[in-house]
Amino acid sequence: MDTLTIKSPSFEDNGFMPKKHTGFGEDVSPAFHLLNLSDKAVSLAIIMDDLDIPFISAYNHWLIWNVPPMEEIPENIPYGAETRTGEGTLGNAVQGLGYGRHRYRGPKQPVFIRNTHRYVFNFYVLDCYFELDCNSTKKELLAKMQGHVLQQGSITGKYKR
Numbered sequence: 001m002d003t004l005t006i007k008s009p010s011f012e013d014n015g016f017m018p019k020k021h022t023g024f025g026e027d028v029s030p031a032f033h034l035l036n037l038s039d040k041a042v043s044l045a046i047i048m049d050d051l052d053i054p055f056i057s058a059y060n061h062w063l064i065w066n067v068p069p070m071e072e073i074p075e076n077i078p079y080g081a082e083t084r085t086g087e088g089t090l091g092n093a094v095q096g097l098g099y100g101r102h103r104y105r106g107p108k109q110p111v112f113i114r115n116t117h118r119y120v121f122n123f124y125v126l127d128c129y130f131e132l133d134c135n136s137t138k139k140e141l142l143a144k145m146q147g148h149v150l151q152q153g154s155i156t157g158k159y160k161r
Contacts, residue, residue: 002036003151004035005034005035005153006032006153007032008157009030010031010075011030015157015158016159017030017107017157021106022159023106023108024108026076028075028076029075029077029104030075031073031074032072034071034153035071037125038125038151040127040150041150042126042128043128043129044068044073044123044124045063045066045126045141045145046063046067046121047062047124047138048061048122049119050117051117051118051119058120060137061098061104061119062099062104063096063097063137064077064093064096065093065094065126066092066093066094067090068091081094081135094132094134095134096132096134096135096136096141097136102134106119116160118157119157120154120156121157123153124151125151127148128148130144130145132144
């Protein structure tokens, strides 16, 4: 299996995310470039987690699946359970419940949190599309993906209030 490499024009891996991609700015999803994407890919899933919430291993901010295989994920994926952005873009991708919403939710630490947080974007290249309710959670998506992952890659962005 070839390694899936993820890059973003907005930030380097383990670099700081621009305010634009946070709840303190426009709160729009970053663009991504996928390198070495398998030609056997049927769909993609993306899961974004905050790794630095005390007493929790990872706090889910975003999940999207049934993204058509593409080497360039556009910035500012529309809000809503179904993206239906038209042919040639995200097709019929579905955004599940991350952070309690059907959308990308960027970093937005409360006033009392002053330390840097890490946000990991995990990308999964899958061999199928899923019939999965839009109110599904990260746990349900991960369970459904079992046995269907062809490749996996990630990129981590940091943010400090």
